[in-house]
Amino acid sequence: MNESTEIINEILQSLGIDTAYRTDALTLLEKGESRYLRDLKLNLTSTLTSEHLNTKECALIGLATAINNNNSLLIQFFNRYAEEQGATPADTAEAAGCASLLASNNVFYRFRHFTQKEKYGQIPARIRMQLMMKPVTGKEFFELMSLAISAVNGCEMCVNAHEDSLIKLGATEERIFDAVRITSLVTATGKIVF
Known part of the structure; x- marks a missing residue:
């Protein structure tokens, strides 16, 4: 399993979604091993808390x-x-x-x-x-x-x-x-x- 797939799985698990789930956009990010996936994960996490x-x-x-x-x-x-x-x-x-x-x-x-x-x-x-x-x-x-x-x-x-x-x-x-x-x-x- 590559890093992109691992990050997608972490995002999906945090959302309570089965790790087999994919949208076309997720698939594109995964296949391209996009660095954006790290940003997406961190950005989603940052929606949950605030100073x-x-x-x-x-x-x-x-x-x-x-x-x-x-x-x-x-x-x-x-x-x-x-x-x-x-x-x-x-x-x-x-x-x-x-x-x-x-x-x-x-x-x-x-x-x-x-x-x-x-x-x-x-x-x-x-x-x-x-x-x-x-x-x-x-x-x-x-x-x-x-x-x-x-x-x-x-x-x-x-x-x-x-x-x-x-x-x-x-x-x-x-x-x-x-x-x-x-x-x-x-x-x-x-x-x-x-």
């Missing part, structure tokens, strides 16, 4: 990102990890709700931002957002998940609005940065394992 987020928060951001990206294997992994870190069913449901709500908001507000038409800014959005009003995970953390998902979905207006809200709520820039770092790495992992 600025607790492990439950890391898990919930990972879960919201996996749901946003429609990645079943990572949804299962981050849901298990969130539960192991003390997340309740209400917490994990909120991560799912956040991913769905932000999917609609990011499309809608990106449209408003792209068109730059004053008229579209005057028409009511008519998107229900009660989930944002009193989140079970707390206002600051819900904003953090919202920012992370908005970054993945590329909504500049939403990223700026959530970042501004977070600063006003007392979040540090390091905390914000780490949430986006985690969501970017979960997204990258999902390009290889899905």
